[in-house]
Amino acid sequence: MNAKPVVEIKNLKKSFGNQEVLTDVSLNLYEGENLVVLGKSGSGKSVLIKCIVGLLRADAGSVKVFENDVTALNRKNLGLLRQKIGFLFQSGALYDSMTVKQNLEFPLRRIKKDLSEKERDAKINEVLENVGLADALHKMPSQLSGGMRKRISLARTIVVDPMVMLYDEPTTGLDPVTSDEISSLITEVQKKYKTSSIIITHDIKCAHHTANRMIMLSKGEVYMEGKPKDFENSTDPLIRSFFM
Amino acid sequence: MKKFNPVAKVKGFATTQSVRLSEKTMAKTVMANNFLTDIADVFLFIIQIIRETFSRDFEWKEFFRQCFQIGYKSLPLISITGTIMGLVLTIQSRPVLINFGAVTLLPGMVAISLIREMAPVITALICAGKIGSGMGAELGSMRVTEQIDAMEVSSTNPMRFLVVTRVMAAILMVPLLILYADALGILGSWAGASIKGDVSFVLFFSQAFAPVKFMDFFPAFIKSFFFGAVIGLVGCYKGYNAGRGTESVGVAANSAVVLASLLVIVVDMIAVQITDMML
Numbered sequence: 144m145n146a147k148p149v150v151e152i153k154n155l156k157k158s159f160g161n162q163e164v165l166t167d168v169s170l171n172l173y174e175g176e177n178l179v180v181l182g183k184s185g186s187g188k189s190v191l192i193k194c195i196v197g198l199l200r201a202d203a204g205s206v207k208v209f210e211n212d213v214t215a216l217n218r219k220n221l222g223l224l225r226q227k228i229g230f231l232f233q234s235g236a237l238y239d240s241m242t243v244k245q246n247l248e249f250p251l252r253r254i255k256k257d258l259s260e261k262e263r264d265a266k267i268n269e270v271l272e273n274v275g276l277a278d279a280l281h282k283m284p285s286q287l288s289g290g291m292r293k294r295i296s297l298a299r300t301i302v303v304d305p306m307v308m309l310y311d312e313p314t315t316g317l318d319p320v321t322s323d324e325i326s327s328l329i330t331e332v333q334k335k336y337k338t339s340s341i342i343i344t345h346d347i348k349c350a351h352h353t354a355n356r357m358i359m360l361s362k363g364e365v366y367m368e369g370k371p372k373d374f375e376n377s378t379d380p381l382i383r384s385f386f387m
Numbered sequence: 388m389k390k391f392n393p394v395a396k397v398k399g400f401a402t403t404q405s406v407r408l409s410e411k412t413m414a415k416t417v418m419a420n421n422f423l424t425d426i427a428d429v430f431l432f433i434i435q436i437i438r439e440t441f442s443r444d445f446e447w448k449e450f451f452r453q454c455f456q457i458g459y460k461s462l463p464l465i466s467i468t469g470t471i472m473g474l475v476l477t478i479q480s481r482p483v484l485i486n487f488g489a490v491t492l493l494p495g496m497v498a499i500s501l502i503r504e505m506a507p508v509i510t511a512l513i514c515a516g517k518i519g520s521g522m523g524a525e526l527g528s529m530r531v532t533e534q535i536d537a538m539e540v541s542s543t544n545p546m547r548f549l550v551v552t553r554v555m556a557a558i559l560m561v562p563l564l565i566l567y568a569d570a571l572g573i574l575g576s577w578a579g580a581s582i583k584g585d586v587s588f589v590l591f592f593s594q595a596f597a598p599v600k601f602m603d604f605f606p607a608f609i610k611s612f613f614f615g616a617v618i619g620l621v622g623c624y625k626g627y628n629a630g631r632g633t634e635s636v637g638v639a640a641n642s643a644v645v646l647a648s649l650l651v652i653v654v655d656m657i658a659v660q661i662t663d664m665m666l
């Protein structure tokens with residue numbers, strides 16, 4: 144794989160006060176691949192992908208997306224770059240005061256400005272079908288179950304056709320059946336829209352299902368990197384504890 | 388069996404005390420630091436709002452939605468309080484004026500005190516409670532559940548979409564609510580006067596408005612825009628900068644009400660001083 148990386152992180156460092164969360168993280172995401180990032184909770188996985196979209200500012204090191212240095216971009220250019228990135232929040236982050244339809248329209252209106260209303264509705268229907276929730280169009284987020292909310296927020300993320308997807312624990316807190324469905328959705332999105340994705344998880348089943356390559360994060364550093372097979376066959380106690 | 392060792396006991400006590408003390412000073416330094424950075428924060432917040440207000444893509448739709456939320460949804464509350472304010476003021480001051488044989492001055496006196504002070508301040512305080520807490524809680528929960536971050540990554544400026552629209556709506560709607568409270572207060576005053584004796588509606592109103600001069604009305608009208616600004620700014624600032632974790636939502640809503648009410652009173656005092664100097 145000698146393609147140019149879509150996301151390129153070098154020696155990333157981030158701390159809050161005197162708590163060092165990421166000490167030295169370097170990783171690359173290549174075009175079309177699914178990269179799974181493992182790590183126990185509190186190891187800074189969410190912080191890592193928030194640095195990629197510029198929600199958090201790195202203390203040191205560089206974060207490049209499509210060869211743009213995220214830390215150096217001004218607000219306008221960062222906005223343009225973010226249009227190419229989809230971010231699925233750990234909590235879903237659906238807009239409480241809006242219906243499902245309005246939730247999906249929100250990014251569409253702002254990122255795909257030239258769509259007509261008809262095209263917009265068609266697009267919304269298409270992604271809702273993809274996540275299997277076409278009948279939830281006029282529901283409020285509070286009327287949805289946890290799994291449904293996750294799926295709607297996935298729909299909201301993919302509705303604008305991002306080229307890079309960042310999934311923050313897409314299956315955490317869901318039942319095994321829904322987890323499997325979400326994992327399948329992730330691979331489907333990868334195939335259908337040709338996206339490159341970083342998938343954060345500590346759900347080994349989801350990791351197996353989706354990963355082309357894996358990274359383990361521990362103590363603010365990349366602890367191990369390799370193919371899913373390497374992880375399975377590893378004798379390292381920390382890795383083993385994840386695969387039990 | 389462990390032996391009692393007084394030296395170790397005293398030593399241990401001294402260490403814990405000194406650790407506690409140093410923790411306390413640490414906390415204080417952090418607090419002082421916070422106070423100064425807070426002021427800088429507020430200042431930057433306001434500058435950012437002003438800049439975003441005059442940017443090209445003003446979020447009109449959200450602005451009108453907020454005007455509806457803030458203005459229309461507060462009407463019942465303001466109707467009741469406004470009317471009762473006029474009614475009570477009339478019933479309370481009537482006996483005093485009768486003692487002076489000046490009961491014909493009652494409508495004018497009530498109208499002036501309503502317009503100059505009572506309606507603006509009481510309405511603003513009620514709005515600080517209703518609107519300020521509403522903004523603090525809504526934006527606070529949006530912050531905590533990462534909805535504000537979600538807006539940011541769908542390349543929407545949440546400052547422009549959420550904050551500017553709310554602050555502008557408050558600046559526009561609070562003065563309108565105050566005018567409305569003025570009107571209903573005088574109506575309530577008429578009702579209060581009618582309870583005690585038959586008062587002609589037309590006569591009452593002509594008596595009420597006869598002594599009201601432009602300079603009774605105008606400074607009060609101007610200051611009501613500042614009340615709106617204070618309520619909107621405080622509510623949005625507290626909500627937008629809520630901490631992490633669900634308890635921050637309650638903290639944001641609560642401190643928004645407290646600070647907004649306090650600032651309404653302070654702004655009122657400043658406004659009265661300025662008006663007094665100009666007259």
Ligand SMILES: Nc1ncnc2c1ncn2[C@@H]1O[C@H](COP(=O)(O)OP(=O)(O)O)[C@@H](O)[C@H]1O
Nearest residue numbers: 159164182183184185186187188189190191631
């Ligand atoms: N905005 C923030 N302010 C302060 N501390 C934070 C912030 N975001 C994350 N942290 C801290 O960073 C650590 C890693 O958090 P996170 O990346 O969310 O972990 P996880 O790997 O479970 O996603 C946690 O200890 C958390 O408290």
Ligand SMILES: [Mg+2]
Nearest residue numbers: 188189233311
């Ligand atoms: Mg996380």
